[in-house]
Amino acid sequence: DIQMTQSPSSLSASVGDRVTITCRASQSISTYLNWYQQKPGKAPNLLIYDASRLQGGVPSRFSGSGSGTDFTLTLSSLQPEDFATYYCQQSYSTPYTFGQGTKLEIK
Amino acid sequence: QVQLQESGPGLVKPSQTLSLTCTVSGGSISSGGYYWSWIRQHPGKGLEWIGYNYEIGRTDYNPSLKSRATISVDTSKNQFSLKMTSVTAADTAVYFCAREDTMMSWRYFALWGRGTLVIVSS
Numbered sequence: 001d002i003q004m005t006q007s008p009s010s011l012s013a014s015v016g017d018r019v020t021i022t023c024r025a026s027q028s029i030s031t032y033l034n035w036y037q038q039k040p041g042k043a044p045n046l047l048i049y050d051a052s053r054l055q056g057g058v059p060s061r062f063s064g065s066g067s068g069t070d071f072t073l074t075l076s077s078l079q080p081e082d083f084a085t086y087y088c089q090q091s092y093s094t095p096y097t098f099g100q101g102t103k104l105e106i107k
Numbered sequence: 108q109v110q111l112q113e114s115g116p117g118l119v120k121p122s123q124t125l126s127l128t129c130t131v132s133g134g135s136i137s138s139g140g141y142y143w144s145w146i147r148q149h150p151g152k153g154l155e156w157i158g159y160n161y162e163i164g165r166t167d168y169n170p171s172l173k174s175r176a177t178i179s180v181d182t183s184k185n186q187f188s189l190k191m192t193s194v195t196a197a198d199t200a201v202y203f204c205a206r207e208d209t210m211m212s213w214r215y216f217a218l219w220g221r222g223t224l225v226i227v228s229s
Contacts, residue, residue: 001171032212032213032214034215034216036216042221042222043203043205043219043220043221043222044154044203044216044219045219046215046216046217049210049213049215050213050215053213055215055217087153087154089154089215089216091213091214091215094156094167094169095156095168095169095170095171096156097156098153098154098155098156099153100153101153
């Protein structure tokens with residue numbers, strides 16, 4: 001199985017901050033990397049697919065980059081509704097695997 | 108607008124079979140190109156892919172489940188289902204049904220149900 005490791009596991013930030021979350025794959029996955037946002041009691045919501053393509057309806061303050069084994073999710077200017085947990089997921093091969101999550105909290 | 112909704116018992120006894128159904132509304136499950144999937148989340152933990160059913164009869168499962176999971180599609184009811192045998196407390200989780208979309212070679216879970224909590228306990 002491909003292991004996905006996110007860092008940090010948790011992060012405190014303020015509204016208006018720029019935040020970066022990192023995801024590392026245990027082997028090269030090209031750009032088969034997706035990012036999701038999950039709020040408490042809700043299902044995950046797709047933000048980015050193919051490492052950098054923004055899903056329809058997702059604000060442009062979200063962006064993704066990377067290829068191979070190292071990827072980043074950047075939120076350019078945090079809004080109150082962005083405080084949530086973020087997961088990366090590889091779709092390179094089954095079994096699909098997710099990172100352990102990064103919880104973004106209000107400072 | 109296509110929506111997914113899970114249903115099934117919220118409590119299952121150890122060693123029994125967990126059975127969940129996902130109803131697809133606002134669209135046809137027979138539409139091509141989608142992988143009908145189940146994903147679970149243990150309490151306070153991350154996400155675990157269980158498997159998918161694609162084009163009826165083509166399935167793939169997480170080997171970690173040791174062949175206990177079966178995903179089937181019922182086109183007449185516009186539903187797909189998960190059965191997991193020989194459950195233990197370790198199977199207690201929120202179970203999500205999801206639609207995996209494909210675009211060219213990209214694949215991603217674009218649509219999710221709200222999730223249903225299943226507790227395994229006697």
